[in-house]
Amino acid sequence: MAENQRILVCAGTGCASSGANKLISALEAEIKLQGLEETVSIVGTGCQGFCEKGPTIVIEKHQVLYTSVTVDDIAEIVASDIIKDERVERLLLIDQVTQKPVAKLSEIRFFAKQKRIVLQNCGIIDPQKIEEYTDRKGYLALQKALKEMSPDEVLEEVKKSGLRGRGGAGFPTGLKWGFCRGAAGDKKYVICNADEGDPGAFMDRSVLEGDPHSVIEGMLIGAYAIGADEGYVYCRAEYPMAIKHLEIAIGQAEEAGYLGKNILGSGFNFNLNVFAGAGAFVCGEETALMASIEGKRGMPRVRPPFPAVKGLWGKPTNINNVETWSNIPHILRNGSEWYAQMGTEKSKGTKIFALTGKVNNTGLVEVPMGTTLREIIFDIGGGVQNGKAFKAVQIGGPSGGCMPEEMLDTSVDYDSLAKAGAMVGSGGLVIMDETTCMVDIARFFLSFTTKESCGKCTPCREGTKRMYEILDRITKGEGKIEDIDTLENLAHAIKETSLCGLGQTAPNPILATIKYFRHEFEAHIIDHKCPAHACSALLSYSIDAEKCKGCGLCAKNCPTTCITGEKKKPYVIKEDDCIKCGTCIDKCKFDAVIRA
Amino acid sequence: MEWFTLTIDGRQVSVLKGTTVLEACRMNDIPIPTLCHDPELTPAGACRLCVVQIEGMRNLPPSCVTQVAQGMVVETQNPKVRSARKTILELLLANHPLDCMTCQKMGNCSLAEYAYEYGATGELYKGEQRDLPVDDGNPFILRDQNKCISCGKCIKACTEIQGKSILDFSFRGFDTQVGPAFNLPYHESACDFCGSCVSVCPVGALVEKKMIGKGRAWEVTKVQTTCPFCGVGCNFDLNVNDGKVIGVTSNPNAPVNGKALCVKGRFGMDMIYSPNRLTTPLIRKDGVLVPASWDEALDLVATKLGEIKKDYGPNSIAALSCAHCTNEENYLMQKFMRAVIGTNNIDHCART
Numbered sequence: 001m002a003e004n005q006r007i008l009v010c011a012g013t014g015c016a017s018s019g020a021n022k023l024i025s026a027l028e029a030e031i032k033l034q035g036l037e038e039t040v041s042i043v044g045t046g047c048q049g050f051c052e053k054g055p056t057i058v059i060e061k062h063q064v065l066y067t068s069v070t071v072d073d074i075a076e077i078v079a080s081d082i083i084k085d086e087r088v089e090r091l092l093l094i095d096q097v098t099q100k101p102v103a104k105l106s107e108i109r110f111f112a113k114q115k116r117i118v119l120q121n122c123g124i125i126d127p128q129k130i131e132e133y134t135d136r137k138g139y140l141a142l143q144k145a146l147k148e149m150s151p152d153e154v155l156e157e158v159k160k161s162g163l164r165g166r167g168g169a170g171f172p173t174g175l176k177w178g179f180c181r182g183a184a185g186d187k188k189y190v191i192c193n194a195d196e197g198d199p200g201a202f203m204d205r206s207v208l209e210g211d212p213h214s215v216i217e218g219m220l221i222g223a224y225a226i227g228a229d230e231g232y233v234y235c236r237a238e239y240p241m242a243i244k245h246l247e248i249a250i251g252q253a254e255e256a257g258y259l260g261k262n263i264l265g266s267g268f269n270f271n272l273n274v275f276a277g278a279g280a281f282v283c284g285e286e287t288a289l290m291a292s293i294e295g296k297r298g299m300p301r302v303r304p305p306f307p308a309v310k311g312l313w314g315k316p317t318n319i320n321n322v323e324t325w326s327n328i329p330h331i332l333r334n335g336s337e338w339y340a341q342m343g344t345e346k347s348k349g350t351k352i353f354a355l356t357g358k359v360n361n362t363g364l365v366e367v368p369m370g371t372t373l374r375e376i377i378f379d380i381g382g383g384v385q386n387g388k389a390f391k392a393v394q395i396g397g398p399s400g401g402c403m404p405e406e407m408l409d410t411s412v413d414y415d416s417l418a419k420a421g422a423m424v425g426s427g428g429l430v431i432m433d434e435t436t437c438m439v440d441i442a443r444f445f446l447s448f449t450t451k452e453s454c455g456k457c458t459p460c461r462e463g464t465k466r467m468y469e470i471l472d473r474i475t476k477g478e479g480k481i482e483d484i485d486t487l488e489n490l491a492h493a494i495k496e497t498s499l500c501g502l503g504q505t506a507p508n509p510i511l512a513t514i515k516y517f518r519h520e521f522e523a524h525i526i527d528h529k530c531p532a533h534a535c536s537a538l539l540s541y542s543i544d545a546e547k548c549k550g551c552g553l554c555a556k557n558c559p560t561t562c563i564t565g566e567k568k569k570p571y572v573i574k575e576d577d578c579i580k581c582g583t584c585i586d587k588c589k590f591d592a593v594i595r596a
Numbered sequence: 597m598e599w600f601t602l603t604i605d606g607r608q609v610s611v612l613k614g615t616t617v618l619e620a621c622r623m624n625d626i627p628i629p630t631l632c633h634d635p636e637l638t639p640a641g642a643c644r645l646c647v648v649q650i651e652g653m654r655n656l657p658p659s660c661v662t663q664v665a666q667g668m669v670v671e672t673q674n675p676k677v678r679s680a681r682k683t684i685l686e687l688l689l690a691n692h693p694l695d696c697m698t699c700q701k702m703g704n705c706s707l708a709e710y711a712y713e714y715g716a717t718g719e720l721y722k723g724e725q726r727d728l729p730v731d732d733g734n735p736f737i738l739r740d741q742n743k744c745i746s747c748g749k750c751i752k753a754c755t756e757i758q759g760k761s762i763l764d765f766s767f768r769g770f771d772t773q774v775g776p777a778f779n780l781p782y783h784e785s786a787c788d789f790c791g792s793c794v795s796v797c798p799v800g801a802l803v804e805k806k807m808i809g810k811g812r813a814w815e816v817t818k819v820q821t822t823c824p825f826c827g828v829g830c831n832f833d834l835n836v837n838d839g840k841v842i843g844v845t846s847n848p849n850a851p852v853n854g855k856a857l858c859v860k861g862r863f864g865m866d867m868i869y870s871p872n873r874l875t876t877p878l879i880r881k882d883g884v885l886v887p888a889s890w891d892e893a894l895d896l897v898a899t900k901l902g903e904i905k906k907d908y909g910p911n912s913i914a915a916l917s918c919a920h921c922t923n924e925e926n927y928l929m930q931k932f933m934r935a936v937i938g939t940n941n942i943d944h945c946a947r948t
Contacts, residue, residue, distance in 0.1 A: 280768070297765060302641035302661045455746060455765060455772030456642050462687035465770040466721040486720070493683035496655045497644045504655065 004039050007082070008058040010123060012047030012209055013202070013241055015054035019070070020044070023055055026074040034078055043132075046210015046245075047202075048123030050110055052362040053093060058123070063105040066091040096360070096382050110361045113379050115342065117350045118326045119366045122210035127245045130252035133213040139258055141332035145221050146266040154225040155181060158328065160336035162348030166323035167193060167284075168399065168425045169501070170347070170414035173324055179308035181226045183316035188228035190219055191312065191319040193289060194235035194242065197281040198397025199448060201428035203352040204322035206364050208235065208242035211326070212249035218325030220258065220270055221332055226318050229269045234289050237276040246274050281452035285500045286319045288454065299454045300500035321426065323352055343369030347413035351424065357394070357431035358385045367412070374408040377431055388433040391532075392516070396425025398445045398452075399505030401512030402438060421512050423505075437534035438517040439524055442509045443471040449506040460503030463494040467510060476537040479525040488514060533595055536580045540596050543584075545570035547592035554584035554593060602668040617659035617670055618646055626672055629681060629710045631688075631798050632747035633660045636854060637756055640748050645684050645710065648672045656680050682714040688745050689718030691725055691770075692799070699743075701800030703813030707745060728773065734783040736805055736863040737794055739775075744801040746772050750793035757856050758792045774801075791862040795846040795855045804843050806866060811837030820847055823861040826946075827922045828852060830861055841868055905937060914941035 007027060011020045027042045048056050053067035059081050066077060066088065073091055080086045092101035093108055102108050116122075125132035133139070145154050159174030180188060192215060196204040208215060219231050235243050250272050253259040261269045275293050282288045283298040290312045292298040311317025327349060331339045340348050347369040353376060355365050360382030367376060373393055377383065384390045392402040395412075401422035403410065410420050417424050432441065446468040455461045470487055473479050491507030498504045514521060523529050530538040543554070543563075548570040555563040555571055562578045565571030573584070573593075585593040598613040604626055611620045616639075621628045631643035639661045647656035651669035656677060659670075671677060689711055696702050711717070731739035751763045751774060762776050762785050776785030794802045818833035831850035835843045844865050846855035867873060877893035878885040888896075904912055915937075917929040926944060933942040 299765070302639070302658070304663075450769055453769035455767070455769050456640075456748075458642070458644050458684050458687055458745070461746065461769055461772060462691055462721075463683075466687065466690065466723055469721075469723040489679075490683060490721070493680045497647050497658075497680050497684060499641060499644070499658075 005059070005061040005082070006041050006043050008043050008045050008048070008060055008124060010046075010048040010050075010054060010056045010058075011044035012051075012123075012206055013239075014047065014051040015056060016241070018054050020055040022071055023057065023069060023074065026071045027078070030074050030078045031082075034083065036078070036082065040082060043126045044128075045124060046122045046127050047206035047364050049114075049119065049206075049364040050108075050361065051364065052360065058105065060124075062087075062103075064103060065093060065105050065108060067093050109382065110363065110365075110380055113371070113375060114366050115350050115368050116366045117330050117342075118207060118214070118323055118352060119210075119364065120330075121214065122206060122364075125211065127210050127212055128248050130213060130249065130256055133211070134256075137333060138213050138329075139217055139256075141329035142217050142220050142224075142258060143264060145224055145332055146264050146268055151181070151225045151227065154221060154332065157336045158225065158331060161331045161339040162336075162343075162346075163324065163327055163331060163339065164347060164414060165320060166327070166351065166426070167321035168396065168423060170424060173320060176308065176320070177222060177226050177318055179306070180228075180316050180318040183309050185316045187230075187315045188223075188226055189312045189315055189317040190223045190226060190228045190231040191286075191289065191293075191317060192219055192231070192233040192325050193284060193286065193319050193321040194233055194239070195277050195281075195284040195289060196239075196322070196426060197236065197284050197452075198399075198426055198428045199445075200354060200356040200394075200430045201397060201426050202354045203364065203427045205239050205242050206354075207322050207326050207352070208233075208239065209245050212242075212246045213253065214326045214329055215246075215322055216249055216253055216259070216272060218328035219272065220263070221328050222318065222320070222325065223270045224268055228318065229271065231270065231272045232275050232293055232312070233272065234275050234277055234283070234293060236283075237279060243274055243276055250274065280454070281448075282454045282500070282502050285502060288500070289319065290317065297454075299456045300502075302499065323427070344411065344413045344416075346415055347424075351412065351427060353412075353427045353429045355381050355429050355431070357429075358388065358433040358436070359383070359431035360385055369413045370411045372409050372411055373403065373429075376412065376429065377408070381431065384431065384433045386433075388435065390431070391434050391436055392432045392438065392441075394430040394432065394441065394445075394509070395428070396423040396505075396508070397428045398449050399423060399501065399508055400425045400428075401508050402432070402441065402516060403512070404516040407516075421515060422508070435532050435534060437475070437530050437532040438513045438520045439471060439530075440475050440532075440534050442513045443468065443475055445509040446471055446506070449502065453502060453506070457497075457499035457503060459494040460498045460500075460506060463490055463498075464503070464506050466490060467494070467507065471510070474521060474524045475530070475535040477524065477528040477535075479521075481522075481525050483525065484514060484518070484521055529596075539580050540575060541573050541578055541580065541582075541584060542575075542594050542596070543571050543573055544592045544594055547590050549590055549592070551589070553587045553589070557583050557587045559583060600664050600666045600668070602664050602666070602670060604670045605672055611664055613664070615664050617648060617650070617657075617662045617664055617668075620664050621648075621659060621670075621672060628659055628672060629706075629713070630660060631706055631710075631745060632749060634749055634752070634796055636848075637749060637752040637796070640752070643684070643745070643747050645681055647677060647680055647684075649674055649677050678714065681710075682716050685711050685714050685716035686718065686720045689716055690721040690723060692718065692745065693725070693740075693742050694718055699800040700738075700803040700808045701743075701813075705800060706798035724770075731775075731781045733781040734787075734789065734805075736789045736859070737782055737791060738803050738805045738808065739782060740801055740803075741773055741775065742801075743799050744774055745799055746774060747798060748774070749796040749798070750774060750802060753792040753796045753855075757854075758788075758790050760786065760788065760790075762787045763793060789859040789863060790857060791859070792856055794862075795857075804845070804863070806863070807835065807843040810842040811835070816842070818845070818847075820850075823857070824920065825858075825860045825864065826919045827926065829922070830857055832857055832861060834865065841865055901937065910938035911941060913937050913939055914943070916943050916945060919944070919946040 009024050031040050057066045080088050095102050163173040164170040277283050280298045283292045285300045288298045288300040307317040350366050352366045394402050450464040450468045453460045494507050523531050550568040562574045599610050601610045609624045628646050630646045632640045641658045641661040646659045648659045649671040726742050728741040754763045755761045817836045823830040830853040833845050833847045834841050876887045879888040915933045917926050930942045
């Protein structure tokens with residue numbers, strides 16, 4: 001019979017969009033129906049991480065994960081697992097190697113190699129309830145800081161931990177705090193950069209949605225160490241759930257006396273505001289972000305003066321991103337030595353990655369720094385979808401680079417990745433397989449940076465556009481061999497002369513793809529072929545007369561009239577009229593259509 | 597005062613702490629190309645044409661916003677720097693109409709000057725070009741956004757010198773435009789047509805409309821003069837071609853006003869050739885205004901004022917003097933009214 005226990009339903013954005021909220025209603029109804037509402041509670045949690053198999057449910061008592069759950073499965077889960085203590089086998093994850101269902105969460109390969117520090121509450125607690133956070137040692141770090149430590153001691157502890165900024169550049173956090181603490185001024189600000197905008201990245205979103213108090217606590221500790229009494233969380237408006245959870249959390253923290261005046265009787269005051277961004281990627285750049293909060297156009301300005309000296313409203317300001325702030329309570333609570341044990345010599349702690357693209361286990365992953373790309377993609381991510389061959393991994397978003405197979409044993413830390421021509425970035429990992437064209441990928445990232453350039457400095461405003469145009473020409477088979485040199489020269493000039501990080505890193509996807517996949521550029525330009533068969537302008541379709549049975553299915557489904565023939569005789573594609581949509585190849589049952 | 601010694605292109609120079617690398621170069625006659633820099637405006641660091649190489653610094657820092665440091669080693673002309681500048685010029689030219697033959701700015705265009713120096717043609721990165729409407733709705737300023745290089749100087753001049761803040765950037769990236777709010781044309785915005793924006797535009801995006809077609813930069817003689825419109829004493833350059841004033845441009849060395857002018861001073865000088873302009877005193881005789889000599893006119897005024905004062909008293913006379921006059925002239929006018937006529941009935945048009 002059921003005893004006091006919790007059913008954790010992932011209600012993060014991914015699972016919510018595949019029906020998690022309906023599951024919660026159905027579960028509540030079923031629990032009530034079975035008369036179990038006194039003993040069983042349903043918790044809508046933040047992201048549990050295994051987005052690929054969402055919506056997911058965890059039966060906390062047995063640490064069982066049910067995947068791809070639908071409303072129709074609810075009655076069985078309650079009847080079997082909750083009441084009879086028997087697992088619903090058909091909803092368990094099938095292990096990719098053994099092909100057997102896995103009953104325990106800890107035995108799932110996706111989780112086994114992870115080390116969840118920042119994400120330790122995510123997917124477990126109800127992010128809308130402060131007591132669930134405090135029950136798991138929440139705000140103890142703040143109490144320790146305020147009651148037992150001086151601001152300098154807090155600063156020293158963060159310095160010793162070796163924590164580096166998780167926003168991408170990897171600047172030592174303690175050092176950054178020290179600059180702001182040392183800056184002259186009676187009013188100082190701390191800001192949380194939650195303007196996560198890289199395509200395929202959802203780390204910060206998940207932390208804010210799933211464990212908002214950890215960010216607030218981190219900011220409180222930082223503000224205490226720096227001497228700030230006001231803070232902003234700059235969160236992109238595209239994250240409504242993150243903003244909602246954050247606002248709820250701020251209200252609860254104020255009520256509980258963690259925010260406001262004379263916090264925990266220490267004399268320390270701190271107010272926290274949420275500011276919703278207006279949708280510009282460049283506002284993730286700190287000076288543009290501050291301009292945006294001030295109500296100005298989100299454009300970066302020249303540094304120095306650095307924000308630590310002259311930041312928001314001209315006052316000393318310290319900006320860190322969500323994940324960085326979220327690390328702070330753990331460092332304070334467990335000590336810098338504990339933290340510094342994790343990771344590599346120069347990159348301490350863990351890093352969260354958003355694993356997306358052509359990978360089996362799309363999801364949210366936290367690993368110790370120094371884990372290799374291969375471990376993340378193959379051991380945790382379960383390798384490439386549909387048994388296709390791995391081609392590349394894009395790391396660091398539009399500012400990062402594409403790493404080929406031979407670089408997979410690169411350790412994921414700030415220095416190794418920089419050496420390899422990529423960057424840790426904020427944590428997006430996009431997996432590409434043999435069907436991905438690398439020229440097209442570079443073109444995609446440039447189309448993104450071209451749109452997101454603020455337009456202030458010449459190289460970024462004009463240069464990203466021209467790089468995009470050249471790449472676009474190449475994917476259409478209109479490239480010239482000298483285009484590769486032109487691209488490389490332009491890329492270097494833009495990197496060296498752009499004002500902010502956006503322009504300085506926008507050429508990285510091009511330089512990395514040329515470095516590792518030059519042959520693909522050459523194939524497009526010289527042979528007018530796309531080796532991945534992805535660039536439609538370079539494809540040609542024909543019908544293998546020997547394989548064609550003359551069924552006419554291709555002609556029937558062709559949206560133009562370019563396929564002709566008589567029944568039971570080989571059909572023919574008239575190439576001039578073909579729009580290269582690929583319908584014929586999908587419809588043919590005899591593999592008779594050739595795409596080249 | 598702290599002095600720093602730095603090496604620029606192998607030359608040792610000493611400048612005050614707080615000086616930018618660009619200023620240090622210009623003080624020492626080392627040329628650096630700039631498009632968005634103006635000593636009267638806050639620095640933007642936007643055009644990136646002034647990049648230099650500085651030992652120990654990553655990338656190529658813009659000299660206009662980089663402050664000098666003791667022992668700094670700067671290179672301003674090495675191949676890497678020149679190549680980066682050429683790339684920036686090529687990028688600007690690729691999105692700029694090459695109609696220099698008919699452009700009013702020809703001969704005075706910074707972009708053309710640097711393109712010539714660096715051999716940039718606009719061919720290298722040819723692609724999409726803007727095709728925006730030309731703002732032709734006002735009588736003073738012709739605004740061709742297709743020629744704009746987004747240096748932002750007009751925005752800063754409007755905000756920082758004139759205090760009007762009519763202009764700002766809109767849209768993003770390649771689609772960035774400069775203009776009044778809601779993309780209104782100048783004449784529908786709150787613009788006063790002071791023309792400060794025109795005075796700082798380095799290219800042909802903003803030009804004095806009335807000067808179009810009236811003379812090339814090299815044909816024009818600039819004659820510094822004081823504006824006759826009011827007593828402030830602004831200085832500007834009359835642009836004279838073939839003995840005729842074709843317009844007015846700012847003179848950055850003007851002691852009172854710098855580059856700032858008002859709409860009358862900058863755009864009102866065509867009054868010189870107005871057929872309505874009075875060039876001699878007129879006396880109404882039998883209901884018709886007849887030209888007269890100054891002696892004749894002054895005698896008449898003196899006689900009449902004397903008679904009125906005698907018959908009706910000094911307070912029957914009042915004088916209104918004009919803002920066209922200088923302070924000294926206005927002083928004389930009130931002195932004349934008080935001491936000669938004997939009344940306090942004196943006022944001034946600028947007071948109303």
